[in-house]
Amino acid sequence: MSSPPEPVVPPPALHYDLVMPPLVRFGAGRIAEIGGIVALHGRRAWLVGGRRSLLEAAARPVLEASLAAVGVEHRVIATTDGEPTVGQVASALAGLPPDDLEGAVVVAVGGGSAIDLAKAVAALATNCDLATAKDHDFEALVTDHLEGVGTRTITGWPLPVVAIPTTAGTGAEATRNAVISCPRRRFKKSMRSPLMVPRAVLVDPALGVGCPRTTIAAAGLDAITQLVESFICRFAQPLPRALVLDTLPRALAALPRLLADPTDLDAQAAMSHAAFVSGVALTNSGLGMAHGVAAALGIECGTPHGVACAVMLPVALRVNAAAAERDLALLERAIDPAAFGDDGALAAAFMARIERLCRAAGVPQRLSDVGLTRERVAWVAEHSGGASMRGNPVELDAARLRPILEAAF
Numbered sequence: 001m002s003s004p005p006e007p008v009v010p011p012p013a014l015h016y017d018l019v020m021p022p023l024v025r026f027g028a029g030r031i032a033e034i035g036g037i038v039a040l041h042g043r044r045a046w047l048v049g050g051r052r053s054l055l056e057a058a059a060r061p062v063l064e065a066s067l068a069a070v071g072v073e074h075r076v077i078a079t080t081d082g083e084p085t086v087g088q089v090a091s092a093l094a095g096l097p098p099d100d101l102e103g104a105v106v107v108a109v110g111g112g113s114a115i116d117l118a119k120a121v122a123a124l125a126t127n128c129d130l131a132t133a134k135d136h137d138f139e140a141l142v143t144d145h146l147e148g149v150g151t152r153t154i155t156g157w158p159l160p161v162v163a164i165p166t167t168a169g170t171g172a173e174a175t176r177n178a179v180i181s182c183p184r185r186r187f188k189k190s191m192r193s194p195l196m197v198p199r200a201v202l203v204d205p206a207l208g209v210g211c212p213r214t215t216i217a218a219a220g221l222d223a224i225t226q227l228v229e230s231f232i233c234r235f236a237q238p239l240p241r242a243l244v245l246d247t248l249p250r251a252l253a254a255l256p257r258l259l260a261d262p263t264d265l266d267a268q269a270a271m272s273h274a275a276f277v278s279g280v281a282l283t284n285s286g287l288g289m290a291h292g293v294a295a296a297l298g299i300e301c302g303t304p305h306g307v308a309c310a311v312m313l314p315v316a317l318r319v320n321a322a323a324a325e326r327d328l329a330l331l332e333r334a335i336d337p338a339a340f341g342d343d344g345a346l347a348a349a350f351m352a353r354i355e356r357l358c359r360a361a362g363v364p365q366r367l368s369d370v371g372l373t374r375e376r377v378a379w380v381a382e383h384s385g386g387a388s389m390r391g392n393p394v395e396l397d398a399a400r401l402r403p404i405l406e407a408a409f
Contacts, residue, residue, distance in 0.1 A: 016237045020174055020280050021163075023200040026273065028265060031059050031204045034107070034164065035066035041160035041199055042105040045074035048092070048118035050081060053110035053166040059207055063109070063164075072105075077121070080110070083298070083305065084117035086146075086182045090138035092121045098130035105160045108198075111219070112170025112305070115163050116178035119196050123158040123178070146180060146189040148386065154193035163198040166207045168271035169219025169306050171226060171279020173201045181299070188295045190387070197283070203276055205269040210262050217361040218306030220255040220271050225309040226278035227251065228354070229288040229316070231331060232324040233391040240281035247277040249335045252353070256360060286391030289384075290316040293405070296383040301371040310363040311370060315408045316392075317351045323393040367408050377405050 023040075025033060038045050045067050047054060054060060054076070067074050078092035104125075108118030120142070128141045144150030163173035172178075177192040211219075230236060231244045254270035261267070293316075294308035303311075321328070328347035332339055335353070339346055364370050372380065381402040389396060396404075 014238065018239055019176055019194050019197055019283055021198050021201045026203040028204060028206040028269065030202055031062055031164065031207060032066050034063055034202055035070040035072055037162055037200050037202060038067060038072050038105050038107060039070045043072060043103040044105065045072050045107045046077040046104050047074055047107050047109065048078045048121065049109035049114045050079060053114060055079065078117055080113050080117050083113050083179070083181050084120065086139050086142045086180055088117060089120045089124070089142045089180060092117070093124055093130060093141065094138050096125055096130060101125060101159060105162060107162045107164065109164045109166060111165065111167035112172035115165065115172035116180070119161055120178040120180055120191050122161045123154045123191060123193065123196050125159050127154050127156050142180065143182070145191050147192060149187065149189050154191065154195055157195055161198040162200045162202065164202050164204070165272070165275065167211060167215060167219045168208055168268065168275040169222040171223060171275045171282065173198055173203070174276055174279030175283045186299050188299050201276070203272050205265060205272040208268050208272060209265055213259060213262065216258055216262060217363055218304055218310060220258065221310035221313065221358065221361060221363060222306035223271065223275040223278045224248070224251055224255070225290050225313045226282045226287065227274065228313065228331065229290055230278065230281035230285040232320060232327045232393055233286040233288055234393055235286040235391050237285050240285045243277045244281055245334045247274050248331060250274065252335060252357065255357065259361060287388040288316060288392040289319060289389060289396060292386060292389030292392065293380065293384040295386065296380045297370060297372065299383065300376055300380055303370045307363055307370065310358055310361065311365070311367065314351070314355045314358060315404065317354060319404060320393045321347060321351065367405060374409065378402055381405055
């Protein structure tokens with residue numbers, strides 16, 4: 001007598017949240033629409049940006065004219081040059097009018113650093129009692145809201161944030177966190193809450209045209225790393241995966257063109273789109289080893305985040321090759337629908353493709369190239385973790401990570 005057939009086990013029911021900005025406007029020249037967007041949320045624009053992205057930007061007169069046209073007053077409340085620090089957030093908070101927040105909209109103009117600074121200031125402005133804080137207390141207010149450092153969380157709505165990215169990399173315009181460094185205490189941690197996702201995003205690719213080649217390379221590989229890691233992440237969700245399958249092929253084709261010609265607006269638009277989608281994807285799925293190590297490299301070596309991701313992405317792919325083979329093959333098929341071979345062959349082809357791109361971009365290839373010494377590998381392994389590492393397909397602790405990093409020397 002034959003055995004009864006095995007029962008068919010249904011796939012698990014879909015169960016997910018989707019967090020993203022409620023308003024997104026994308027297209028060249030749309031910076032002229034900023035006034036109307038800000039007016040939806042308030043009557044005053046508090047600007048946060050960098051020297052080149054805001055203070056000396058060619059588009060600044062257009063931005064200011066658009067705000068003035070709808071009666072929105074504006075002033076600069078914070079500037080940043082590099083990744084935001086606890087001190088920068090504290091200084092910005094100390095300069096806010098504690099009893100006059102009504103109608104204020106925080107407008108971030110710049111790369112991920114400016115946007116993260118803006119999100120942190122907007123969140124703490126409404127979740128702390130600024131009126132009773134003394135000058136020496138502001139840094140404590142910031143650190144007490146950072147994961148793994150303090151105990152407080154963001155529970156109330158921040159001031160509305162409108163994000164205007166001027167680089168195509170971090171996707172901070174679509175994320176729920178702000179990454180803040182403390183050089184004195186040697187950490188880089190996140191302030192995180194679903195409430196911190198910007199209320200509106202205006203992506204004008206023309207604002208990024210003409211960036212230095214080094215910025216294009218680091219930012220572009222950061223976005224590509226986020227697309228890949230969110231796709232193979234152990235917590236990957238279906239909608240972000242679908243977006244990645246559509247977006248990653250465009251980005252891999254566009255980045256070499258943009259590196260060759262920084263004025264290529266079509267290529268810039270593709271990378272700006274990739275950065276935004278990567279932010280949506282990482283927010284809803286997660287990341288992995290490359291980002292887990294990148295934060296520690298930033299603290300130890302001062303490595304810019306995008307450069308650290310570019311160094312670590314090929315390493316992370318090799319580490320996760322077996323566990324993520326099917327997903328890596330799916331990415332290769334999305335890039336080259338005519339690709340032939342089994343999952344193992346296509347996964348290997350995808351990894352080789354990424355390695356070629358990193359070499360062509362001219363980013364560092366080895367950990368020694370970013371200034372890490374062998375004596376400090378153990379420290380980096382010990383401090384590579386957090387939310388990013390938890391999503392890695394292969395479980396890694398400091399003991400397992402150390403020989404991986406030593407081999408990448």
